Amino acid sequence: MLPVARRTEVLVLGGGVAGLSAALAAAKLGAEVLLIERGNCLGGTATAGMMALFYTPYRCAHSTPKEIFDRLIAEGGAFPGEVISVDHEAFKTVALEMATERNVRLLFHTTCADVVMDGNRLRGIVIEGKDGRQAVLADVVIDASGDGDIAARAGAPMSKGRDSDSKMRPMTLLFRMGGVDVGAMLEYVRGNPEEFSKDPNQMLLDVAGKNIRIFGFFGLVQRAKQQGYLYDDCHYFRVESVFPERGSLLVNTIRIYGVDGTQAEDVTRAEIEGRRQQKLLLRFARDFLPGFATAYILDSASHIGVRETRRIIGDYVLTEEDIVDGARFPDTIGVDSNRQNPKGFRHSPDGKEGSAEDIETREWVADLFTYEIPYRCLIPQRIDGLIVAGRAISSNHAADGYTRNQPACMVTGQAAGAAAALCARLDVEPRALDVATLQAALRQLDAKLRADELRVDELRA
Ligand SMILES: Cc1cc2nc3c(=O)[nH]c(=O)nc-3n(C[C@H](O)[C@H](O)[C@H](O)COP(=O)(O)OP(=O)(O)OC[C@H]3O[C@@H](n4cnc5c(N)ncnc54)[C@H](O)[C@@H]3O)c2cc1C
Numbered sequence: 001m002l003p004v005a006r007r008t009e010v011l012v013l014g015g016g017v018a019g020l021s022a023a024l025a026a027a028k029l030g031a032e033v034l035l036i037e038r039g040n041c042l043g044g045t046a047t048a049g050m051m052a053l054f055y056t057p058y059r060c061a062h063s064t065p066k067e068i069f070d071r072l073i074a075e076g077g078a079f080p081g082e083v084i085s086v087d088h089e090a091f092k093t094v095a096l097e098m099a100t101e102r103n104v105r106l107l108f109h110t111t112c113a114d115v116v117m118d119g120n121r122l123r124g125i126v127i128e129g130k131d132g133r134q135a136v137l138a139d140v141v142i143d144a145s146g147d148g149d150i151a152a153r154a155g156a157p158m159s160k161g162r163d164s165d166s167k168m169r170p171m172t173l174l175f176r177m178g179g180v181d182v183g184a185m186l187e188y189v190r191g192n193p194e195e196f197s198k199d200p201n202q203m204l205l206d207v208a209g210k211n212i213r214i215f216g217f218f219g220l221v222q223r224a225k226q227q228g229y230l231y232d233d234c235h236y237f238r239v240e241s242v243f244p245e246r247g248s249l250l251v252n253t254i255r256i257y258g259v260d261g262t263q264a265e266d267v268t269r270a271e272i273e274g275r276r277q278q279k280l281l282l283r284f285a286r287d288f289l290p291g292f293a294t295a296y297i298l299d300s301a302s303h304i305g306v307r308e309t310r311r312i313i314g315d316y317v318l319t320e321e322d323i324v325d326g327a328r329f330p331d332t333i334g335v336d337s338n339r340q341n342p343k344g345f346r347h348s349p350d351g352k353e354g355s356a357e358d359i360e361t362r363e364w365v366a367d368l369f370t371y372e373i374p375y376r377c378l379i380p381q382r383i384d385g386l387i388v389a390g391r392a393i394s395s396n397h398a399a400d401g402y403t404r405n406q407p408a409c410m411v412t413g414q415a416a417g418a419a420a421a422l423c424a425r426l427d428v429e430p431r432a433l434d435v436a437t438l439q440a441a442l443r444q445l446d447a448k449l450r451a452d453e454l455r456v457d458e459l460r461a
Contacts, residue, residue, distance in 0.1 A: 009425075012144055015037035021068075022142045048302040056083065058080030058081060083204065110128070114126035148310040169308040171307065180249055181292075181294075195220070196214065201344065236253070257350075258349075267304060326451055333374065333378070371402070385430070415442060419438050
């Protein structure tokens with residue numbers, strides 16, 4: 001018999017942007033919340049993983065995500081524009097402050113090792129840390145692990161990767177370079193447009209607003225490859241979260257294909273391959289890229305970036321058509337915005353990303369649109385007592401290209417938190433929760449629930 005370490009109304013597994021938003025929303029609605037995280041900070045991929053670019057225009061942010069961004073902006077840690085770049089260290093601190101101010105109990109350095117089931121009803125989870133294995137019981141559990149760890153262990157039906165063959169998007173070890181003459185780099189970018197992507201989503205040069213994203217250096221990469229500098233899967237060099245005055249930028253170029261983020265051996269192989277690519281990229285940058293002669297590796301993510309693994313199969317599986325055709329759902333729990341073109345750039349499991357062959361088949365129209373996410377996508381089939389938020393919600397592979405983005409994960413996180421708080425208070429199962437009651441609670445949090453509430457025509461202007 002395992003010792004029961006704690007009991008709580010709402011248990012959140014995972015402190016990424018989804019788990020953070022869930023915990024903040026549940027606590028704001030009065031629930032007792034415990035958040036368990038295997039790392040040493042909040043933010044997950046956004047902080048420990050260094051993905052410091054939130055793919056939404058600031059003017060589309062609402063409710064809990066907006067609260068977080070506004071707090072960060074006030075502290076000089078986020079830069080609002082067509083996307084929102086954040087200082088990931090500032091994000092760690094602000095997230096921790098907001099969670100503790102709302103009395104969210106935190107347990108770091110602790111992994112979920114198993115689930116506590118009563119038939120098909122999840123009662124809690126088994127945690128493992130330096131102090132051994134213990135059980136934590138909860139009225140409602142939110143799986144915000146990104147990989148659907150709890151749902152999978154509880155026996156919920158899951159999908160993984162691409163619908164046809166389960167292959168997953170590539171992994172990326174994100175790292176920052178320092179010692180970069182950003183001015184020289186920008187001069188090259190402006191003077192050589194043929195060297196860069198035509199996709200407005202991939203090229204942002206808002207220098208004053210500190211929202212810079214550069215995708216290309218195609219010719220220099222090809223030349224370096226001919227001289228044996230780089231690896232086969234490298235077709236471009238991509239940077240974002242550029243801070244000109246610091247001479248630092250985030251390199252989002254490493255690509256590792258054919259690995260599964262739920263298999264420790266695969267993730268280990270990916271971490272090793274990530275370091276190999278990182279070393280080659282530094283050498284390439286120093287020798288070929290204008291402004292990079294004295295560049296160095298400033299730091300790297302504490303965990304390789306995993307774009308895709310398992311997703312639950314809920315009572316509704318969101319599709320890309322739902323998203324781009326503007327489907328309306330009676331059980332909508334939030335609105336996200338995006339400007340991805342379905343025929344535009346995407347991270348395919350097949351490789352060749354950014355190669356001439358890939359680029360030639362793409363379309364570059366990028367109109368902003370909004371879409372709704374139904375509550376049914378957060379509820380796994382068969383298992384009670386569980387709500388899923390973030391990357392592992394119920395969507396197909398193509399729709400995951402939108403819902404895995406950080407702003408969408410915050411929207412589903414907030415909804416999961418609100419739903420869990422209500423379920424605990426009203427003593428109902430998540431799948432039986434009255435949607436109108438949930439929507440009213442989300443309105444209390446200032447959430448936009450209908451796609452037209454963001455008035456996209458005005459937002460596009
Ligand atoms: C390389 C890369 C680039 C990206 N680029 C962008 C971009 O430009 N813009 C954008 O908006 N999005 C981007 N994304 C997508 C986005 O960052 C993620 O999909 C999103 O952050 C996922 O949030 P989450 O909270 O669902 O999961 P995560 O951030 O993965 O958080 C899950 C948390 O749970 C913890 N955890 C997991 N399992 C356990 C366990 N068993 N026990 C205890 N703790 C556990 C983890 O440590 C982690 O902190 C990118 C992702 C990657 C990897």
